[in-house]
Amino acid sequence: MATSAGSGVEVRSLEAKKGKGLYAKTHFKKEETILTEAPLVCAxxxxxxxxxxxxxxxxxxxxxxxxxxxxxxxxxxxxxxxxxxxxxxxxxxxxxxxxxxxxxxxxxxxxxxxxxxxxxxxxxxxxxxxxxxxxxxxxxxxxxxxxxxxxxxxxxxxxxxxxxxxxxxxxxxxxxxxxxxxxxxxxxxxxxxxxxxxxxxxxxxxxxxxxxxxxxxxxxxxxxxxxxxxxxxxxxxxxxxIGSSSISTWVKNCEKLSQGEKEKEEMDKFIDEMYEELDKEAGAFLNCDGSGLFELQSTCNHSCTPNAEINFLHGDHTLTLMALKDIEPDEEICISYLDECSLERSRHSRQNILRENYLFNCSCQLCLEQADEPDETSEEEMSEGDEEDEEEG
Ligand SMILES: [Zn+2]
Ligand SMILES: [Zn+2]
Ligand SMILES: [Zn+2]
Incomplete structure (x- = not known):
């Protein structure tokens, strides 16, 4: 069974997974926008x-x-x-x-x-x-x-x-x-x-x-x-x-300015130094952050080697689903539920995070290929686990 969901994609029911999946109906080139979507609700x-x-x-x-x-x-x-x-x-x-x-x-x-x-x-x-x-x-x-x-x-x-x-x-x-x-x-x-x-x-x-x-x-x-x-x-x-920031919008617009070589260099230097300061003072907390429920995005399954990613390019809650590689018609569109850092971890670590937060055992291509690897927990996860224990105790 398939529900139509705009021009380039459709939502299909997946019997085997007792869930849904988002599928391409047409070709998408790498870096092409697959869809944009506003949330049903966000906060x-x-x-x-x-x-x-x-x-x-x-x-x-x-x-x-x-x-x-x-x-x-x-x-x-x-x-x-x-x-x-x-x-x-x-x-x-x-x-x-x-x-x-x-x-x-x-x-x-x-x-x-x-x-x-x-x-x-x-x-x-x-x-x-x-x-x-x-x-x-x-x-x-x-x-x-x-x-x-x-x-x-x-x-x-x-x-x-x-x-x-x-x-x-x-x-x-x-x-x-x-x-x-x-x-x-x-x-x-x-x-x-x-x-x-x-x-x-x-x-x-x-x-x-x-x-x-x-x-x-x-x-x-x-x-x-x-x-x-x-x-x-x-x-x-x-x-x-969902993340939004007036600073990143300003930076994006600055990069589009037509400037001379020297001006451009100075501008890049200014922005780099500002981000260093931001990093020192605010660390990872650079955005107005929140979360929302998106009807189409929520049908997108996870893969540890995703073919699409989510961005917020409009300065608000509007989500853009973008192709990370060329996608063929009938191919499932998958995103990563893990952040970049977690995605680099061992199969064992990735699966633990996915289980605790999203309630499933990942059986994506990469996880299947790595199925024979020993169940080793990445060092980062061990230290994070320790911190959590301390907080609770
Ligand atoms: Zn009011
Ligand atoms: Zn996986
Ligand atoms: Zn508004």
Whole structure:
């Protein structure tokens, strides 16, 4: 069975894997865009927001100018960026919710947020009240999930609000039901990392707070213990990371400037030095970060030798799926669920990460080829494991 999904691709049901897969219908050349997609729902990460990475509440577009953002992140208030015309941030079109003052990059985003979920979630004048149920839910979440963040409880809150606000709740529930939401891979008996025994108490705490903040009869099935676990697994396994930054947009535009050789050299030097400073002060935290649920992207299976990758080239939550090699019609389009660093690790390490986070045993081409390798854990993973143990203990 196949569902049509735009011009170049189709979603197919895969009996063997009891899941779906995204397949090419036409040829794609290396580096060609396969598709672009906006999420069904997305949310900024909680710590990221708390640390003043200012982003549009609806589309995650970075709201600081490149200069403001680079001053904050390098901790250098007198830093001046050349070519301010390369910064695309236009604060004159920024707007905010008149009730709670949460910020949007433009009126269209404010309206879309209000129409879809913000009517239910708007905290009005209580936005700074730490005893507001939504504030308590977010605080509890932050205490469980320290950076680097991989999911957001606000994604769950927005999903509930979307069902509650829609005149046809069952249609929205139907949309969310297409995402895999098994808490345990029944074939292989793998439980999601966030749903393990060690998180049992925190999960109960979150469920209680979520109920207080968001419960409604239309979504009662998400507030039973099993329902809550499954919706939690849904955002954990399907949530796609989203990153935006005014700085990287500025850099991209600077690279397009027609400049003389010498100017170009100077500019490159300036950018390199700025990134060194950024790296020193902010480390890996350079973006407005969040996660979202994408209907088509979520049908894309993992491979340790992927033929496509995901980028955010529009400065907001719009995802671009790009071919990493030439792709033939009928070929499955696969991305890597692992970051570049994890992808370099041993088969054993890669499979552990995939099992804990995505609940499957990888049987991609590369894993099959390496099946005879001994089960060695990469050194990086060992040291990371130690850190985790320390945090918990
Ligand atoms: Zn926006
Ligand atoms: Zn509001
Ligand atoms: Zn693999």
């Amino acid at each position: 900024q990460f909680s710590w990221n927001e708390l640390y003043k990475y200012e982003a549009c509440e609806f589309c995650l577009r970075s709201l600081e100018t490149a200069e403001e953002m680079s001053r904050r992140l390098t901790n250098n208030p007198s830093l001046v960026l050349p070519h301010p015309e390369c910064c695309e941030v236009d604060s004159s079109v920024h707007t905010c919710c008149p009730h709670c003052q949460v910020k949007y990059c433009r009126e269209a985003c404010r309206v879309a947020a209000w129409d879809r979920y913000h009517r239910v979630l708007c905290m009005g004048a209580s936005r700074d009240d730490s005893k507001h149920p939504l504030a308590m839910l977010q605080e509890a979440w932050r205490n469980i999930h320290y950076p680097p963040e991989t999911a957001s409880i606000m994604l769950l809150a927005k999903m509930v609000a979307m069902v509650r606000q829609n005149p046809d709740p069952s249609a929205v529930l139907q949309k969310f039901s297409q995402f895999v939401q098994t808490t345990v891979n029944e074939n292989e008996q793998i439980a999601h990392k966030l749903l393990g025994k060690e998180f049992q108490t925190q999960l109960e705490l979150l469920q209680g707070l979520a109920r207080e903040a968001l419960y409604h009869d239309d979504v009662q099935q998400w507030f039973t213990p099993e329902g809550f676990r499954s919706i939690f697994a849904l955002i954990g396994t399907n949530g796609q990371g």
